[in-house]
Amino acid sequence: MNRILFDQFQRTEKFKKICSNYNKEKSQLIQGLNEEGLAYLACNLLDTSDKILILTSSEAKSKKYEEIIRAYTEHSERLQPKEFILYNVDALSKDVEYKRANLLNNILNKRKCIVTASINSIITRVMSKDRFKESIIELKYGDSYDLNELRSNLIKLKYERVDAIEGVGQFSVRGGIIDIFSPSEANPFRVEFFDDEVDSIRLIDLKTQRSVKNIKSAKILPCSDILFKKEEIKIILSEIEKDYDKQSQNQSLSKEAFKNLKNLYKSYQDKLMGGMGIENADLLIPFIKESFSNIIDYFEDDSILLLDEPERIFEELNDLNESFQLKYTELFERGEIFSNQSEVYISEHELLTKISKKPFISINGKEKIIKTDDSVHMLFKEAPSYYGKIEELSKDLNRLKYKGYKVDIILSTYESCRKLYNLLNDYECTTTLSKDTNAAESGQVVIAPGELTKGFEYYDNKLLVLTENEVLGSVKRKSRKTKKRKGAAIEIFTDLKVGDYVVHEHHGIGQYIG
Template structure:
């Protein structure tokens, strides 16, 4: 939205920073940034680049940035990090692989992509992008197809042969029909043959079996990133990190580099300790113990790229090659604690001083009503979703969107306010779902074994308690959640915030979701 970019263009060094980044190698530092505002300045600086990567210190921070960045790019994607130590307890591995493969698809097919990940997402060695591309299968109407050979190829790239496809990563062969549920698609493909030639390709609903849409050409992406992991030379081939997947014309943003490198060191030390024990016990090979890049090597790669450090305070070198330092003046918006008259008073002051104000609401109905109420207070407020609309001095734009918090550029006379600033941090819009959602959990004291909980990615399950998982003398706490058909999810205890306590009708036993099933995806 044009109105959101106006204050950036008024920053004194903004144009100079953008020119520098077009030919930058090394780290350009921008200090004075706030958490809620980092997505704003990153989106502006990334305009000239086809690929943007933003790196946070952990998965929780990455998801927070993801939500904030959606205001500026609704198609922003999350590339989740693999748990390199506790992969044996990673029950949700299929979902994680699917999310990562969807990012790879976007990097292959889209002209402009923004990806957000944690520092751990850049530390595992992967097969080079060019190698992965060779195993992508392209099928077109009119092509000749050997079902036996195609089945062999699909198994090699991680697909499981089944009687009927129900989940991503499966395929089935029945007569002259091949069904494939690609890891990157919401529905499976049905390829019908006439003799040895592809006669028709359609996407269909796996439950109803009804056709959704037809097409002339499809690309089937691998169902695993570790193609050929059982082959002797696999670990010699896995030489790239996710950074190498970005290509040349890309830009990388670091959210507080000092914290990133601290967390990278913790992850690396834990990994090395775990595999030292595995090597001693004969449970791992020396090649497997080198699957993670060291913090020093990672820092070297970041220094060789077009990198921007977003920091609150001035940044020290600490191994980074800093080639420019800039600062911005940003302020947090004071909370109003449901005091609408205080908001009106500030709006009137900003109007008098020629400020431009954007108010974000997660409901279009509430946004239109609020614009009317502010207008009645003699404030020049209006509702619009016009992406090209520019704000004039003293105007207040009320629009649809969300951000974790508001912020202000006092020198540029711009303020962004969110519903959380006015109504409080706990304010959440209601979602239309088949299940009654409870409050997001903040403390384990709110849970008891047997409680029904909702995981944002997997749906309704039963909380069974905390279990300690020990591998190679390293112990971590995991939350156990049981699902339908004997499925169990082990969630790191640090990810409690991903659960909500179910609050349905009393006395009515809810139906559990199935791990990897489509029902919860449709419900969301």
């Protein structure tokens, strides 16, 4: 983890109080955090707990938190919402399923991770973490395996058998050679057998089919977060039959609806009895939902759960459930869904129960739905922007130093840092240039290279963080696709004024002179 800015924050009384509440297993409310503040707090808390889940009301916020956190640490992950269709289909995109399966593995096995997730991404159920662990196949060099059983197990884990693998979730068999592309890997495994003994395991390049490196073992993940056991399929078939018998006797059912129901029943029977399963397996979970879990359960009891505006989270949860019920009612009347399939999503009560088992932190909550044991107020504000006006920046920095502020300016390259250091020096603003990203002390300005894209002000601790976005933000533009015509000039500096400072992608900071 990039240690910049962390040590000084972790010495503050408010952060110490948050950690003390966590250690005492107290739930707590934190007010005054903006998005940058929440992400910054989460990264600091990773020194207290190895696993952190940030739950948001929207996918847009989940993505934003992931991006901010990734600038601080490599331990940033995002749970994507799965594609879910409320009727029987023959094919769904598998990419998200693969990513979700890989993330579940990371939660269980990575030493540290911060996971951001929208309520939409955790609203469905998944197999229990014990079942997920049991489903993982590990092949080791020198060990013996039944090849027929291995092929059968790969199909149970939802791998597709093909002649030659082209992507994740596939496997191929050629004599004693098995290629397998697990969701956890950037390259496929090639496992060679001598009789039933593993003779070699290699990672191979998908395009060239050449070896990337030899390895001693291969860990093969399931290709989905939902797997059923044989006995569960039998229970599901039995429950579907009961639903079919009950619904087919409904006198108000139209002829078309009865025909749809009969076709649906036959489709489920054919696929499940034939061992094919169904694409949208979430629809089967309500028949045996006690055997399944939620992604929140993958986090140990000492993990930290951050709820970003919990009232909005539960409002979105209720909206999703209401929307689901409207669609369900329409399909039920048409005979295109069974009665027991009305509880695909988790309820408000289920979510509250799961949250209460973790040391959770409510961020900017109103205590209407979730009550907490203690509260902390932390004032995080948006950092000021200077739009390339270095003289104005230098005056503000001198004023802030006099007030005892700690100012960290994070730019993308050391060369940019050096140029800004010289420019500020010209305006009689003394700063410290750092290569190893030492954080500023009271009354000090430190300029250092880093990956942050947006700054913040933590008012309580007199801490200001500025990035290129604030120092030179007005002249950073998204590139526009422009058709070039012979002899036509492309004007891109029309908004610049003489004397403005700009940042160049390759050359760092410069001054526009006309």
